[in-house]
Amino acid sequence: MKKTQWWKLLLFSFFLVLLLSSCAEDTPLLQELAQHGEWDALYHAAKKDFSETYRSGSLYYIALAQTERGDDASALRSLELYQEMTGESGASIAARNLMLILAERTGNAEMVVQQAVLLDEMGVLGTQGAKAYYQALMTLGHDKEAGLVFATHLREQLNRSEYALLLLEAEAPLEKVRDALGELENGEVVSLFATVASRQPSSTWAQTLVSLAQEYEQVELTPQERQVLYASLATLCTQADFRVLANKYQTLSQE
Structure with missing residues (x-):
């Protein structure tokens, strides 16, 4: 959840702008500011509009501007107030997508x-939303439901490497992760370790990943792949608070 990258958010935001008509058809100025990415102007204009009209759509634009300005916590509060005003059935697709992104x-x-x-019930759960859904279910320990989401929404969308990354990010059961990695070339696995390390996993999961990544010290790798593996191990060891090992792998990655 906490590993979502900014580029995903920006792509999703662009998608959301295309759906804004369902949020506030009576706020063309706010829609125009959002379409042009003028987030500071949008924030102030939407706050002014809400204080004058109490339109729920203005709250959506406030949340969108807060998100793009990096204030996720405030954006979620704005969306929660928006949902209180619209009711669960009245919230727009765009607002639900933004809430999902921020929750992740x-x-x-x-x-x-x-x-x-x-x-999903509305038939508008995209691939990125399905990935977040799957990872959330795995985090909550709902493996059966997660498997159904994967079979329904993701099986045909992901290649083997993307599936393995999904499991790594979801902190899935180790045997399931190991099986998925076993379907890949060693170099692909090393690349995935680098990706996951860069996304700052939890300390507990980092400890698990250190042990898993260490298994690949014994396999055949190119010099460049081995250097990437050591650099990833150094990062993971730091996140796991394995300071001595972190120093060791940092040194090895520079040799």
Whole structure:
């Protein structure tokens, strides 16, 4: 959840702008500011509009501007107020998508599931939303439901490497992760370790990943792949608070 990258958020935001008509057809100025990415102007204009009209759509634009300005916590509060005003059935697709994104970014697995279920019922749960849904279910220990989401939404969308990364990011059971990695070339696995290390996993999961990544010290790798593996291990050891090992792998990665 906490590993979502900014580029995903920006792509999703662009997608959301295409759906804004369902949020506030009576706020063309706000829609225009959003389409042009003028987030500071949008924030102030939407706050002014809400204070004058109390339109729920203005709250959506406030949340969108807060998100793009990096204030995820405030954006979620704005969306929660928006949902209180619209009711669960009245919230727009765009608002639900934004709530799902923010819930994923802030590690709120329960909210991710809540919004994903509603989007799924509406038939508008996209691939990124399905990934977040799957990861949230795995985090909550709902393996059976996660398997159904994967079979329904993701099986045909992901290649083997993307599936393995999904499991790594979801902190899935180790045997399931190991099986998925076993389907890949060693170099692909090393690349995935680098990706996961860069996304700052939890300390507990980092400890698990250190042990898993160490298994690949014994396999055949190119010099460049081995250097990437050591650099990834150094990062993971730091996140796991294995300071001595972190120094060791940092040195090895520079040789």
